Amino acid sequence: MEEVNQRIQREMEERVARYRDASPEEIDHRLRELDHEWDTERTLEANAATLAFTGSALALTSDRRWAWLPLVVTGFLFQHALQGWCPPLPIIRRLGFRTIHEIDRERQALRALRGGFRRSAPSAPRSDVAEERFAGAAAR
Template structure:
C-alpha cells in the first residue's frame, strides 16, 4: 500500500476544485494584506488561533466518541457502535488522509497546517517589506 506523506495526505485526497478554492482565497487575502500592511499583525494573530483540519477532525471525533459512550451507557447500548465507526474513520484518515468528514471540512474551508503556515510566511514577508 502506497501511503501519501503526512503533509500531502489531505490535499491529495481533496478534490482539485476545493484545493483551488482554498488557494484562491489565500491569494485573495494576501493581495488584501499587501494593500493593507497595517492589518498584517492582526491577521497573524488570527492564524495563530485558526484550527487546522487535523485538530478539527480530532476534536469532532473525540466529542462524538464521548457523547456516544455516554449515550451507550445510559440510553441504548446499540449507540456504542458509533465510537467503533469513528475510530475506523480516524484510522483511515491516519493511513490515507481521507475519511468521510474530510470533504465536508475542506468544503467549509478548513485548511491544513501547511496551508496556514504558507499564509503566515507570506504575510511575514509582506510585513518585512512594508
C-alpha cells in the same frame, strides 16, 4: 475535491493581496488570527472526540446500540492515521477548513509582505538592532 482545493487556494491568495499595502500592525493582527485558526486535523480530532464521547455516553446510559458510533468514528481516525484521508475530511474541507500547510503558506506570505520574519507575538522580545532594521524597512 480539486475544486474545493482551488477555491481555498484562491481565497488565500486574495486575502494576501488585500494586505499588500497594509501596515505592519494590520499584518501582525492577521498573523495572530492565523495562530488561532483551526486546521483540518484539529477539526477532525475535535469532532471525532465529541462523537465518540457522545456515542459512549449514550451507549452506557440509554441504549447499547449507540456503541456503533464510537466504533465508526475511531475507525475513521485510524483510517486517517494510516492513509491521511477519511470520509469526513471532504466535508471539513468544503466547510473551508485548511490544512496546517495552507495556513503556514499564508503566514509566510504575510511575513514576507511585512518585510521580515520577526515574531508576531506582541510579548516576543525584540532586540534594538532588529527594531531599527524593521523601522528602516517600514520607512521605505
